[in-house]
Amino acid sequence: MSSVANVFFQSFFHGTRADLKPGDLIVVGYQSNFTDVKPLSWIYFAATLDAAIWGAELAVGSGRERIYVVEPTGPIMDDPNLTDKKFPGNPTLSYRSRDPLRVIAEVTNWQGHSPEQLQQMKENVARGKAEGTAIID
Template sequence: MTPDQEPTGADRLAVTYEHHDHVPGPFFHGTKAALDAGVELVPGRGSNFQQGRVSNHVYFTAVVETAVWGAELATALAGTGERGHVYVVEPLGPFEDDPNVTDKRFPGNPTQSYRTRHPLRVVRELDDWTGHDPATLAGMLDHLARLREQGLDVIED
């Protein structure tokens, strides 16, 4: 395993509110919102992924590709037709593995997805990211729609 790879399974140190300092970043957040540097993202706002739901956490990742999915899905689900935004962010408090993906969908958290009940500060916008082709994005949206129809689009928040 190289230093930039996330260990999986028993080799991996779980990221908890008490034990998160071993995760170095940089960190990213993908969203539909246009934000300025210095803005703080806080819990208690509407979810990008389930209409009418308030999120108790702010979600972020150490993988640009994961943030790109967040930006693209947020804008697609909102029906805006816009590109979305990916930001470099700084957690202002402790954080933990996102239980919605860690070991539930992706053993060992290879997406390096995290959540916090504390603010994230926007450091800057990342402009040079590449989105997915329309067919790949449509496939992901179809998959999410099927999960929703089956009642399996549960977000543990």
């Protein structure tokens, strides 16, 4: 009788408008989609497709909204901008890293949020910027 080991892998996603291909690295040093602060020293990503969809939908630029399956190349930590500040624990499964993320594949079949949800989120982001509460750690 043979035994089969159950191995579970965690998928991570990054939403953006950047045109990337498998093997490309997403690195620190780019502007946040949510504030006009200096370039970020962290890369943000999530283990839920919904969180990555928000990232793609709110990303600045004129490129097509894209979501990539990514692989961290170094240590990761919970995103403190969401964890315990906006939501107890980390229900959005949002993370950040100072090390690059390697693009594994593009998610090509996903559905964005409704126009009403997207407009509400954009208004919330704009309000945070105006009030100075859209600070990214």
